Each structure stands twice: as C-alpha cells, then as structure tokens.
Amino acid sequence: MSPAGSINVWSIVFTSLRTRIAAGGVAVALAALGATAASLDKAVALSVEGQQSTTHVFGSTVADALAKEGITVTDRDLVVPALDQPISDGTEILVRFGRKLTVTVDGQTGEYWTTAGTVDEALSALGIRAHDNAALSVSRSAVLGREGLALSVTNPRGVTIAADGATRTESSTAATVGALLSALGVTVGPLDRVNPAPDTALTEGLAIAVARVEQRTWTETQPVAFATTRKDDATLTKGTTKVATAGVAGQQAVTYTETWVDGVLEGTAVTGTQVTKPAVDKVLLVGTKPAPVVTGASGSAPSAGNTSGAGLNLANAAMWDRIAQCESGGRWNINTGNGYYGGLQFNSATWLSVGGGDFAPRADLATREQQITVANRLYAQRGLQPWTCAWAA
Template identity: 35%
Template structure:
C-alpha cells in the first residue's frame, strides 16, 4: 500500500504544476490581447515641444556639472627643497595651494611663482627654505641668510668665487639648521728660502699651513720671520734662513801685561824698559752660527793658555834734582841766577855809552820764576808706555869777559826763591788690607758671576787676556766662572804688579 500512496501523491503534484503553467499562459494571452486592442494615445505638438525642451535642459545641466567638476580638480607639481610632490587641488592661487597642502613659509623662504599668482592646470610651484650661515671670512665673523641647497650655491649668492677656500667643501649640502661656513680669500704672499723667491696667491690659513702645502721643511734651528701658527696677511713676506751651528778653534795672541818699578837712581820723569814684554798664545774655542752661509754669531766657549805672556817691566825715575839758587841783578829788580847776572854785567860794561831804547825796553818783572824743582811722578797706564828720554836740565854757566864793569849805586833787594811743592806719592796698601768688596760693588754692583757680553767678566771685571796672564786660567776659563776667592787671588797678583792702574776709577775704593 505504501507504493501506491507515493504514486498518488506524485500524480497530484504533477497535475497542480500543469494547471499553474496553464494559468500563466492564459494570463499572458489575456494581457497580449488587451495591449493589442487598447486604443493609442495621440501626443499634441505643444506637448512634444515641452518634453523635448525639458530633455535638452536636463542634458545640458548634467554636462555642465561634469565640466565644472573636471575643471576644479587639477594636478600641481610642488617642489620643496628639491623634493617633488603631486598635489590635486581646486585652489585658484599659489597661496591657497600651499594652505591646502599645510605648508607654512618662513620669513627667509623663497616661492616661485609668487603667492598671489594664479595656478594653471600644469603649473609647478617651487619652495626653497632659507638657511642661516655663520660666516668666518678671513677671521671676520658675520651672519647671512641664503636659499641655496649646497655650499657652492650659497657662495655664488654671497658673491664669492670658485677659487676661494670653503669649509665645509663647496659640494657639501646645506641643511635647514644653522651652518658655520669658513671662507678664505686668496692672499698674495712672497716666500724667500734657500736662495729662491716665490710669489704666490694662497688660501692657507696660517704660515705653517702654507709651508706644508709647498713641502717646505723648517728645522728647529732655522730662522722663520713669522710664527708657524700666525695667520697669513695680504702681501706678507716670509723669510726662512737656514741656520747651522758649529765650533771653530783659533790660536790667538795674549797681550802681555805691563808694570812699573820705581828707580831712585834716575831723575823723576825718566823711564826705561827693564824687561821687554812678550805676548803669549792661547787656544780659544768659539761657538759660531751661520745663517745662509754667513756667520752671524760667534761666542767663546773655552780657552786654553798655550804660551804664557811675559810681563813688561818699566823703571820710572823718582830722584829729585836740586834747584839752582837765584840771585838778584842790581838795577833789574828781578831775580836771576848768578852766572846770568855776571854775564849781564859784563855785557853792560862792553857798551857803556849805549842806553836802552824806551820802546824796546821791558819793565822789570815782578813775578818770580819758579825754580826747577822735581817733576811729579806720572801715572802709568795699562798700555805699554813709550819711554821718554828727558834732556838734562843742567844750565850752562856763562863765561864772563875780562872787562871791568861800572857798578851803580843801587842797593839790590834779594827775593827768596819759592820751590814748587812735590805732590805726595800715594803709599800702596798691603794686599790684605784692600777692600775688594767695595771695588766689586763699584765695578759690577757686587755680582761676582756677571757676564754682560762686553768683554769683561766677574765681580772685578777682568778681561780675558789679563785673567789668563796673571794665572786665572788655573782656576777657570773665564773670571765669571771662578769663585769669589779665586777672583780675589788673581786680582791680588795683578795689584802687586800694577797697583790700582787696572781700575782707573773704581780703584779709589780699594
């Protein structure tokens, strides 16, 4: 029974589907029949014209809206510091485009084209940010704003050339942060070295940088007219002298010292050489400096006595010659020697009738003549004196003629002869009583190791020849290198031989 029920149900479903299909087809046939037999509507000309006009207006509005939208949406190329951006905007001016792009301009920024210029469909807007530069031009500090992207562009904007020196380099980019820029202009300088003279234009900062760029080596002993760290100046002349130091050994003559010896057997003022002086020899080592081959400095380093000098001894007469007594000639009123008075009397007797002429006769002298007393002892100098041979001062007696003089009744008034006083001879002090400190205070302000370079050394200001001649070489090469006691020992030997003569002025303090 179950299968029969299933078939019955299937038959029912099929029947219902057939009826549904038939119903649909019936309805379609009815609708078609109605359209075929429905009466047609007739359009009037006015209605047709209005309908056509409305259609045209609608079409024009749609097309205008499309055109406006198309014209408002444009693409602009925006370049900021070399970086490009494509911007879609409907702004009409450059200022509005930048505002739509949220770009804020600074006081030193540059915009091309101007802010109030209109924007076209294919326009490009270029923005360059301002850069602050801290300039150092040959040591002069200043600030400047530029709109350049590299150092070279900034130099061109500031008016500097490609031959100038820039630090950072010319091809370095510039950021928006402040940048320090060092600029050095070419300077004409002259360099004199090794026999050459070079004239160049350089952008070196210092003298040392210039010499390094030219591969000129300056040794520590060489002379450089300017310091290596000194900045270069316009038209500066730099001189380099090659200095060589060395030693030179020479054999020099040592002058002989002189001394005097009092001789009581000779008249005062006469001298004679007892011992002839002979110079010695010394080996002296000098330190020399040569600048470009020319000697500029010569300094004595050491001295060795090879042959000691022989001192020259001169005898000086100290004997006093007795004065000749004076006599008064009768009637003359003057005092003369006795032989001269006798000769005058005899001459008057030969010519008794001849009287003296008033125009040629002289009045009697009222000033007595000085007697021929002893001459003062001359002070000997350190140099070798020239021995003077004085003439004997013995007057020749007049030979009287055998005539008889006619005496006159005149009472002579004799005048005593006034002898010239002899200057006192200073008595030398013994060596132990000498004040060497006072002498040193006068000569060198008490500095026993002084060496000023004037050729005199030590507290007593010995010269080298005197120091070596009197045995100073046994103590030191120079007096200033010896001790105070050694200098006094040599000075004592010198004082015993020559007295105060080696110290013409300061010897009075001894």
C-alpha cells in the first residue's frame, strides 16, 4: 500500500489498462456479430412462372425463402428444390403452379392437374394418348395459363364406306358419319339412305353404307264406284224395288310412286288420288205397301197343259211381264239348259214346291198365265226375293 497522501501509480496504470481492454472487447464483439449476420443472409434466385427475381433470406429452407416472398404453394404445384431442402447463398428456386386440364379423348372426359407449360408437354406428362394425326381443339404448342384449359382430342378411326358400288377404307378424325362423308366429298341426296344415321359418332371399325334412292311416279285414270241409297216408297208393294236414279260411275286420277334403291325396285305405293268426275249415287225405291192377298184356286186341279182360265191368278201381271223381260227377254218358253226355265226363270224344285206341277212338269212347258199364277204363289210366301231382276218390278 502507498503511504498516506501518496499517489498509487500502478493503480492508475491498471485502471487505464482495464478500460482499454474493455473498450477493445466491445469492438471485437461487434465485429463478431457482424460476421455472424453476414453469414446468415443468403441471396436466393427465384423463378416463379418464368419470372426471375432475387431475394435475401435469413431462413434455412426453401419454404422459408418462399414464405419471405409471400408465395403459397400446394401439393399440386412444382417446387425445386423441395420445400424442406436447405438453402445457401446463390440457391436457385423454381416454382410452377398447377393448372387444371380438362381433356376429352374420343368422347371420354377426364380432369387432370399439371405444371406443364404447353398442351403438348401436358399430354406427354399425363400419358394421354394423342395420335400424331389426332385433331386437337387447340394447338399442341398452346401455353397453359394458371386459369387452366379445356381440351378435346379426337384420334383418327379406321372405317369402311360402301357407296355407289364401291367399298373403301378411310382413317378420319371426323366427329360423325355425316361429317366424314362431307369431308370425303360423298354427296348424300334428300332421298338417299345412310346407315348408320349421319349423326352417329364415328368409332373404330364402323361400317358405313350409302344407298342411292330414286322415285318414279305416274298417274292412271280409274273409275269411282257409285253408292246406292235406299228410300222407302209407300206406292210400291213390299218386297219390290224401283230405281229412281240410275247410278253413274265417276273417275279419279290415281298417282303411283315406285321406289328404286341402288337400281332395284323396292316397291310401289299410291301417293295421291284426285277425283276428276264425281260418281252419281243410285237411288233405289223400296216398297212398303202391303202385298195383295192371293186367292187360292178352287175345284179340282187342272191337268198338265191346261190352258183354260180355271185356277189362274193373273194379279200383278204387268209387274211379272217386266220381270220376265229382264230375266228371259220376255220369252216364256225359254229353256237354255242352265237349269232355269220359262219367262220367270223357275228352277224345277221351286216350280214344283209351289204347285207348278198343276200345270206342267217345268215352267217352260206352261203358258204365260200359268207361270204368272205360280209366281204369285211364290210371291205370297217370299216376296220378290227369289228373282234377280226384282228391281225391274
């Protein structure tokens, strides 16, 4: 220790020395800290969707560098190096975001995510089959933007076409049968038949047939039958009729159409009818007046060939004359050998069933008056129904 009142030189020296040493330590610490900060700061090169930039990052991984720049990625995006990889000064980071690609291949649609830059790259990366000659709705070199893209791919299909007597094989990307025929210059007329239909989708191995159809028409003049109208008439006896208006056939023009398919007649049909002359309907008056009462013959029956007036009934004689005129030309003794006899054309069975045997074995052997008498007997039973020429009454 220094005596009282003396100055300790060595204390002053040591104090000064400590002060200097302390001051130098701070400088060293600051220098060391600066060196550490410099070592943590990394200059990183970013390429985001082709846009180049440089950023300084204190983090240690790729994820830190992207976070520092506010870049958010998902598992659909491409990041190289991976997010968990370390970074150093000069590290280059590539980022490409995923795009939604909707692809329809030959009618089958699928949705995909890709980071490819062009359509061609995407198809290749996704393994989607697109023939070199396939038809694409957009160019193969089209750039895929982040908004995505809808794309259709039509691969060529091999088909056969039979038309005009020849068959050929074609490979085409046409969507339908009709589009293919148009592309090949195969004209289809309004009557021609295409099988399958023109709007059928084209598929591999499809067989297409075109049939040429021709139609030929002509017109014929044909009769139009008249109708018969029946009207009651109280002036005519029941069972009798009378023609008030004769029926007249009309005329019509009938159009026929033939259909020819590849030169072979398929069929003929009526395709039009036009009446050129209307028919005139027949008007037939039908008697409603009660038939007269027939008085039976009295006394003994006359023998065959009896020509006297005994037992005769000549009622309606004028009517029977008209019917006879129609039935036999008014020849009361006619026998043509057809099984019907006399003016009113009795057959033997009917003649005998109503007592014709009273006068003769057959009607042609009896007189007019005798035949009229027998006719009145039959008329009383059956009216005029047995006579074909009843209308002449």
